[in-house]
Amino acid sequence: MKPLQRFTVLDLTRVRSGPAAVRQFADWGANVIKIEEPGVAADDKPGGSAQFADYQNTHRNKRSITLNLKHPKGKALFMELVKNADVVVENYRPSVKHKLGIDYESLKAVNPRIVYASVSGFGQDGPYVDRPGLDQIAQGISGLMSVTGEPGRGPMRAGIPVADLTAGLFCAIGILIALLEREQSGEGQWVQTSLLQAGLWMMDFQAMRWLMNREVPGQSGNDHPTSSPTGVFPTRNGHMNIAAMGNDIFMRLCKVIGAEELLTDERFLTVPLRAKNRPALNAAIADKTRLKDTEEWIALMNEQGVPCGPILSMDQTFENEQVRHLKMAAPLAHPKLGEISVVGQAVKFSRSEFGDLTPAPERGEHNGAVYTELGIGPEDLERLRQEGVI
Structure with a gap:
């Protein structure tokens, strides 16, 4: 048994921060249902080779269904899924879920035990609530770019989407805390994090140099900011x-x-x-x-x-003897590509394994299976498809 297989997660996320959170549950056995709009969402469609590879890593171990949340029947089907789910994760702009009527309070009325998790650019309220939030924007506001790079060269972004990825991890941690708390209270709750909060948390001792000592840290290039050599x-x-x-x-x-x-x-x-x-x-x-x-x-x-x-360069990294020992290149059998590798998990347990990985699903690949679990027969499923519900 995988440690999280008793949980069902409804995944409304796309791009990076939300999927980074959901991946933790998918890898450790949760029943993750990725809910996608019928048709094509341009910003989440695997295009070129780099994006396709990224997609395989980000959305592995999930089942995919299509569902039009703007259609009344689509929303009703979503609420049926919510009744038996444990977690819903979304990374829309904060106002979108309210417009769709799938915000936490609406879902809580259907399932009081639901844990609802939101990842946004800047938080669910406040003066920046309606601004579009992307990783590099959060890196700039959090102070990260002001301490990255060589002195005198101007601000520099980190070479990875550090705000996206850490916001996803904080989201996953928050969900796990809420699920543990639910065992005591019997109720779910709304978990919120943002790219900006994650970026600020990652500033750590650099932030403390200002908060306690009123020292504004600068760029130090490849040198440690406070220690030498x-x-x-x-x-x-x-x-x-x-x-x-x-x-x-x-x-x-x-x-x-x-x-x-x-x-x-x-x-x-x-x-x-x-x-x-x-x-x-x-x-x-x-x-x-x-x-x-x-x-x-x-x-x-x-x-x-x-x-x-x-x-090391990336190719050298995965040939490194310690990296190979840690099995950070995890094998995955893809139906079209054959044997490929994705990034392995960064945490290991003495008993639990995340085992064999399944490839990222095609859009709506599991419509038949998931909707059958809701009691929807083939004829009704076809009717919903014709009506643009799924």
Whole structure:
């Protein structure tokens, strides 16, 4: 048995933040029903090869039905699904669910135990409630872009949709908390998160530099904002990461690279001094790291307990021995493509496995199965199809 297979999740999400939340339930066995508009939703349709690959990863392990929520019969069918569901997840603009009449209060009247989860750009209320919210917009407002990149180069977005993905994770965490609370109260509730909240949470110690110390953090490129030497250093055949935080690790680093003179240099005697004199310290270390290949340095430094590592491209990452050991490339049998791989789960359990993965469904692929479970026969199903309900 998969740990979440007793739960039914109705998935109204698209693009990234909402699907990132629902994927956690689909992977761990929940009965996830992806509800899509009849026809084609342009922003969620697999187009080119990159988007198709993304779609397979994002929407795996789901069943798909088509349902027109703007049609009275479509809304009625949705409410029938809600009666036996545990969770509904949506990432519409905040006003859309109210216009459709599928907001939390409307669903609560049908099923008081329903856990309703909403992911938005900026929250369900407030001065930005009606603004369209996308990952990069949230990165900018949260402060993330102001601390990313090299000094003097201007703001820089992160290389992944970090606000989307973390908002999805927070949504999933919120749903799980609500399901646990439901075991005590017997009632569901409305779980809300946003890209902006997720982005701010991810600012973590950078945010605290302002909140407590009134210090505005800036860009530090590949260097750690407050600790030195921590950053990217050249080697004879490329670059590597070194993180020599604290006095003990700094001493080990200096001995490994043959730069013991740095230990008595007045500019580098303490952690604050090393941060203050970072350019000179980085240059001195770089003079040494250029003398050997990355692989040599990694072996030597790991022997002495100096945190370090290579800087890999995506193809190299999935060939890395530790990544392969963690099975982060999960196999998936696709009916058209054959054996493909998707990104594996980042959490493991001592007993529970997420097992074999199923491919992302075609739009409406499971209409017959799901609507049959509602007691709708083939003739009625065809009539609904002709009426534009499904």
